[in-house]
Amino acid sequence: MTDILSELQARDLVALSTDEDALRRSLREEAVNFYVGFDPTAPSLHMGNLVQILFARRLQEAGHNPFALVGGATGLIGDPRMSGERTLNPREVVDGWVERIRSQIERFLDFSGPHAAQMVNNLDWTGQMTAIDFLRDVGKHFSVNRMLAKETVSTRLNSEHGISFTEFSYQILQGNDFLELYRRHGITLQTGGSDQWGNLTSGTDLVRRVEQKTVHAMATPLITKADGTKFGKTEGGTVWLDPELTSPYAFSQFWLNADDRDVVKYLKVFSFRSLEEIEDIRVRFEKAPHTRLAQKALAEEITALVHGEEQTAQAFAAAEALFRGGELRAIAPDVLAAATAELPQGTVSAAAVAAGLPVAEAFAEAGIVKSRSEARRALKDGGAYVNNVKVSGEDAVLSTDDVLAAGDHGVIVLRRGKKTLGALVVSGS
Structure with a gap:
């Protein structure tokens, strides 16, 4: 067995654990049955779940046996949140989310294989x-x-809304999961996020009380x-793993836009490159940050892992x-x-384009410029582009030939200069 605990610690992936020495011995000496749980409180997993x-997966590749628990029961209750009581979802909805x-x-x-x-x-x-x-x-x-x-629980009790008995009981349900999995499958380790530490230890305590056995918990950091903004969020909301909720393009852009201060940390957490490879990327990136080498390496690997090579390309x-x-x-x-959904957008009718919509008006509608007069100046100066083709002349107009197929609608991509982009959605095209 490899010293996987040291590897995880070197990647800054261990925030909390029960008896570290005993856990290290266990992970070194035997194939440990462990589990991680996911509650179906939405139709998809998100970046935090990843x-x-x-x-x-890292534990499995080190020779241990993973059990992935999807909480068809706990998903009907919902883990208490700081912000207040959850809305209970209908059973049939939760059942559908379990399968997804x-x-x-x-x-x-x-x-498959020896550690299936x-x-x-x-x-x-x-x-x-x-x-x-x-x-x-x-x-x-x-x-x-x-x-x-x-x-x-303490925070909710001191709030104006309090906490229901239903959500208060959640930690008992999760603790019972560990007990049942210990009995059924010999599971001796639960993993999760550090925000779940109280729920994780409710399970280790219950197994100790009922079975007089020592089991472990290990938590990743937040x-x-x-x-200062929340990881896994963009201006458009949560970054989901389901391509119907967050497109592969938007998913890759999330990683490509990672802050220079964060990107090496993300490589340690999400990439399966060795620590030596990551260090090499860090050194080269810090010498030439404008190349965004680290962000590209991160985005390519994680997008391919989640959405496949073809969608990534x-x-x-x-x-x-x-x-x-x-x-x-x-x-x-x-x-x-x-891709164009991520850009500033305006909307015009197909009839307006067919009639010869002025490019200056299109630029103003898409929000690239503040006014038509500003758009005309851009056209005059040669800094206006339609579908990456330079457009000159203040009186230039669009035509139906400029409309590109984009999903179930048409779109025209507009650009001022090198970096200011917008999209004009053509309805009825």
Whole structure:
């Protein structure tokens, strides 16, 4: 067995753990059965979940046996949040999300070979438990005093909204998951985020009380951004792993736009390159940060891991065409739609374009300039482009030949100078 704990620590991936020496010995001496859980509280996993999936993959590649739990039961309850009570989703919705999330996880872990991953659903054992069984066999092992001390519970209790008994009981349900998985599959390690530490230790404590056995928990740190904004968020919202919710183009752009101060940290967390390779990238990047070498390496690897090589190549080709003046007509319509959706946009009718829409008006409509007079100056100075083709003359007009296929609509890409881009969506085209 490899010293995977030292590798994880070198990548700054371990924020908290139970007895470190005992955990290290266990990971060195045997193939450990471990699990990580995901609650189906949305139709897709997001960037924060990706940290946990890849953490499990690292453990698997080091010779340990992963169990991925999708919480069909805990997803019906919802982990307490600082901000307030969750809205309970209908059972049929949660059931559908369970299947979607299972299919996402299955792409990242190996389900064959000597350390094959397994999928489990806590509804299989929680759904069979009566309220009396839950209170007598599980609830009696939890101290209310300790439950009240959990940070999220304490914060909610001191807020104007308080916390429901339903969400208060969540940590008991998660603790019971560890107990059941220990009994059913010999699982002795649970992993998760540091914000879940109270829930993780509720499981280790329950196994110790009921089975008189020592099991472990290990938590990754909260991933932060140097500018203070939340990791995994953009102006458009959450970055999802589902391509229908966040396109491969937008996903790759998230990584390409990583702050110089963050990118090496992200490589350690998300990349499967060796630490020596990452150090080499860091040295070369710091000598020439304008090349964005580190961001490109990160974006290519992670986008390919999540969306595949073909989608990655298309996303990078679209970015090259948009920002380097390439041939836009060569981009697949769905990729062009995703790429232009990230730009400032305006909308015109196909009839207006067919009638000869002035380019100056199009620039103003797309928000590239503040006024038509400013657009006319750009045309006069030779700094205006339509679909990467320079346009001259203040009276230049668009035609239907300028409309590009982009998903289920048409689009015209406009640019002023080298970097100011916008898109004109053509309705009815």
